[in-house]
Amino acid sequence: MTRWARCFWGEEAVWFYFELDTDGHVIRQVELQEPGSKALAAASLAEWQEAQRDGRLAEYEGVYGLTAELPISEWEGHDPQWLSANEFHVVWSTARRQLQDRQRRRPS
Known part of the structure; x- marks a missing residue:
């Protein structure tokens, strides 16, 4: 069963969003x-x-x-907040667009 979650890493001020397989391994991040x-x-x-x-x-x-290589269950101190598939997909598509736009603007 696929699950979706997010965690905040305060030291770097980064939100991690995950699509996880049944064993908690990251499919998309x-x-x-x-x-x-x-x-x-x-x-x-x-x-x-x-x-x-x-x-x-x-x-x-x-x-x-x-x-990430490790299942998120092995991450210390990161309590996941569970998301719906739609919440993850909105973040995923927005981030992909940002990265692709940034790549297109880079000088060759």
């Missing part, structure tokens, strides 16, 4: 820097694995970042 909810990452494990297979890993991570 968004990182938003406060203030202003600046997108730092919006990575998909499946996309990351595909980029790795295709030799495009550095390019993928340069735009979208990467997902």
